[in-house]
Structure formats: structure tokens, C-alpha cells
Amino acid sequence: MEGSLKLIDDEELLSASGLPSVPTLKKVLGVKLLQPRYQTIDGGGRKRAWAAEDVQIARAIVSLAEYSGFSLVGAAALLQRGGRDWLERIAREWAAMGGEGCSEGPAFTVPSRLILCDLKNVWVEETHGLFRLVDVQFSDGPPSETPRSVLPKLLNERDVLGSCAVALVVAVGSLLGGVRR
Numbered sequence: 001m002e003g004s005l006k007l008i009d010d011e012e013l014l015s016a017s018g019l020p021s022v023p024t025l026k027k028v029l030g031v032k033l034l035q036p037r038y039q040t041i042d043g044g045g046r047k048r049a050w051a052a053e054d055v056q057i058a059r060a061i062v063s064l065a066e067y068s069g070f071s072l073v074g075a076a077a078l079l080q081r082g083g084r085d086w087l088e089r090i091a092r093e094w095a096a097m098g099g100e101g102c103s104e105g106p107a108f109t110v111p112s113r114l115i116l117c118d119l120k121n122v123w124v125e126e127t128h129g130l131f132r133l134v135d136v137q138f139s140d141g142p143p144s145e146t147p148r149s150v151l152p153k154l155l156n157e158r159d160v161l162g163s164c165a166v167a168l169v170v171a172v173g174s175l176l177g178g179v180r181r
Contacts, residue, residue, distance in 0.1 A: 005037075005051050006051075006052065007037060007039065007049035007050060007051060008049065008050050008055070009047060009048070009049060009050070010022055010025060010047075010048055010050075012050075013025070013050045013054065013055060013058060016055045016058075016059070017055055017058035017059045017061075017062055018058075018059060018062040018063075019058055019061075019062060019072070024072060027072070027073050028058070028061060028072055028073060028076045030073070031073060031076040031077050031080050032080065033057060033061070033076050033079060033080040033084065033087075034050075034054050034057060034058060034076075035054060035084065036048040036049065036050060036054070037049045037050070037051065052091075052095065053087075053088050053091045053092075056091040056094065056095070056176045057079070057087050057088075057091065059175070059176055060079060060087070060172060060175040060176050061075045061076045061079060062075075063175035063176075064078065064079065064170060064175055067175075068168065068170075078114070078116060078122065078170075079114070079172065081114070081122040081124065081134045081135045082114055082122075082124040082134065082172070083124075083134075086124060087172065089110050090110055090112045090172050090173050090176070091176060093110045093112075093173070094173055094176045110173075111125035111126060111127055111128055111130075112125065112171065112172045112173040113125040113131075113169060113170060113171055113172065114169075114170045114172055115131060115157075115160055115161070115164075115167055115168070115169050115170070116167065116168040116170070117160060117161075117163060117164035117166075117167050118164050118165055118166055118167075119166060119168075121133060121135070121164075122134050122135040123155075123160050126154055127154075129156055129157050130154040130155070130156055130157075131154065131155055131156075131157060131160050132153070132154055133155075
């Protein structure tokens with residue numbers, strides 16, 4: 001299957017996503033959200049190659065960093081809390097809509113919002129209007145090791161926002177198109 005995928009190289013990824021450089025890409029890779037494939041090079045060796053989902057996720061990282069003022073690594077770490085599968089579902093629907101739409105619009109059918117509550121608790125939309133706490137004490141590092149048994153199952157948006165003094169609500173689907181100028 002991977003042989004039939006259209007893969008691009010690092011330079012094309014940088015151009016399509018807005019990431020500024022290969023060294024920056026390497027820092028973002030440390031978060032383990034982007035997943036390079038590898039292609040062999042004639043004469044030996046291999047090079048990174050990227051699928052369309054990685055381009056869209058990289059574009060979302062850049063957009064979130066620009067909109068929020070987070071570093072690229074911080075934006076990647078925040079999006080990583082939702083998980084790769086969650087982001088890929090959003091990216092697939094965005095692509096199926098022809099790259100149009102926004103998670104707030106009626107065309108978006110997959111839950112695609114993330115809430116950073118009081119700059120520490122990360123909530124991911126599981127079903128429309130219901131959010132799951134995925135991390136407490138958010139930082140640029142790996143997710144905290146809070147046992148799932150002590151986390152609430154699902155809360156509605158009003159209850160999540162009501163528990164926050166400050167909330168950043170990220171419509172991840174709308175970030176896939178890049179920053180609108």
C-alpha cells in the first residue's frame with residue numbers, strides 16, 4: 001500500500017506546511033506527532049518521505065503556533081495530546097471536503113476541537129460537544145502520567161469551559177488550511 005502513496009521529501013514538506021527549516025522540522029519530530037516514512041536512495045542510504053496527512057498536520061502545527069504565540073514544538077506538543085489517530089480523522093475529512101470548511105461549520109462531521117484549560121489541562125472533543133481530559137499539567141514535554149481511572153469520562157463543552165479561568169479553544173480542522181492572511 002505504501003508504494004501507491006504519493007510521498008514528498010523534506011523540502012516539499014517545508015514548502016507546503018510553512019515549517020521554516022530542516023533543523024526546525026527535526027525539533028518538531030522530537031514530539032513524535034509527525035511520522036516520516038523512509039525511501040531508499042540509489043547508491044545506498046535512505047531519506048525521509050512524507051504522506052499527505054503529515055503535510056496537513058505540519059500545517060496545523062504552524063498555524064497553531066502563529067495564532068497562539070506558542071513555539072512550534074509547543075504547538076506540536078499540544079496537538080499531540082489529541083493523538084495521531086484523532087488528527088488523521090480530521091485531516092481525512094478536511095481532504096474529503098476538498099480542503100474547505102471549518103470545524104465550526106456544518107460541513108465538518110468529525111469532532112475536531114481541543115481545549116487548553118488554564119494553560120494546563122488539555123481536553124479533546126470525542127463526540128460533538130463532549131470532551132475527554134487527556135492531559136493535566138500540559139507542558140512541551142511528554143504527556144503527564146495521570147492514571148485514566150482518575151480522569152473524568154466525558155464532559156460537555158459548557159462544563160469544561162465553566163471549569164476554566166482561561167481557555168484556548170482550538171478548531172483543529174480550521175488550522176489544516178494554514179494561516180489566513
